[in-house]
Amino acid sequence: MRWQVLPTPAATGQAAAEAFAQAAREAVATRAAFHAALSGGSTPRWMYRALRELPNVPWEQVHIYFSDERSVGPQSPESNYRLAHDELLTHVPIPEAQVHRMEGERRPLEDAARAYAALLPARLDVVLLGMGDDGHTASLFPGTQALTATDRVAANWVPQLNTARLTLTFPEINAARARWLLVTGAGKAEVLRAVQLGEEEYPVARVQDPVWFLDAAAAAKLRD
Template sequence: MNLRVFPSPEATAQAAAEAFAGAAREAAQARGAFHVALSGGSTPKLMYRSLREMTDVPWEFVHVYFSDERSVGPDNSESNFRLAHDELLRHVPIPKPQIHRMEGERRPLEEAASAYAALLPERLDVVLLGMGDDGHTASLFPGTAALTAGGRVAANWVPRLDTGRLTFTYDEINAARERWLLVTGAGKAGVLRQVTAGEVDYPVAGVRDPVWFVDEAAAGELTR
């Protein structure tokens, strides 16, 4: 298990930002582009704030995608794209044609999923992910159809939330060169312990060989 534990959410985010910069430099040198899928959530938000202050990211080589999106437009406060835009993308010199958002406002969502799958690169370098208190990741929620979906992107109805989502499938997540899970807070500690021990089949357990960036609060039950 590739587990990296840091003292606080801020330190976790900073470490992930530094790893992002390093991966971007390596990909740019090796392949001429860095294809990364971003995520929503509080820890990625902190990471975005760290990234925009860094001077060693080759932004001209960065191509941005998203691992999931709510069924809203880009200006909606719930939009993962809006979070990334407000906290990172508008602050850094990424060429606009290299930013690819999911069309959460498009109906039916199945058309949005197909359209997004068609514009993805052959292989992503890094997929950033979080983990919910219920063990979901991206918008792969417990008991939902997308857990067994094929292809690269799925439209997923989430009954508990009474809404649809767009999400990468496991196939797409696990095809990336690297998968990073950013998890902070004591509220995630029990789920993290169960997932790492293989005790419960949470959706996040379907992510193969991830790098875990976690804070001490989230890791608090791992030594028990």
């Protein structure tokens, strides 16, 4: 595992924001554009707040996608898009046409998955991911069908939440140039320890060669 451990969630978000800005500059210099998928949940909020304050981010060449979305519209407080919109995207000069949200309100959700797969770039530069206490990442939950999906995007029924979600699949995530896992909180420490020891029952263990941005509480049970 490759990881950075910071003392607090805010410091972890700051480190991830600085890495994002650097990756964007390098991608624009090399390929004239930066294609990144953002994640949902509470942890990225710290990153988004730090990122909007950073100078020299080439926002006009940045294209934003999402690693997963709940089956709600963009105005819902549960929407991953709304979190990114409110905390980051309205604060930076990114062209509106370069923000590509998943249509969580579309039915059937399988149509939304196919439509999103069609607008993805040939290869994402960075996929930002989180991790739940159960070891899920994106909306790839333990025991769900999308764990073995081969399309780029899947509509995934999650029985433990009694809902469906849109998610990038493991083939799409692992095809990206980089995968970053932003994980904070003591509730994640046991799963991180298991992943470090090579236990593969957790979905997050299927993310290939990620960089982990951790706070001290999440990293407390890792071996040096």
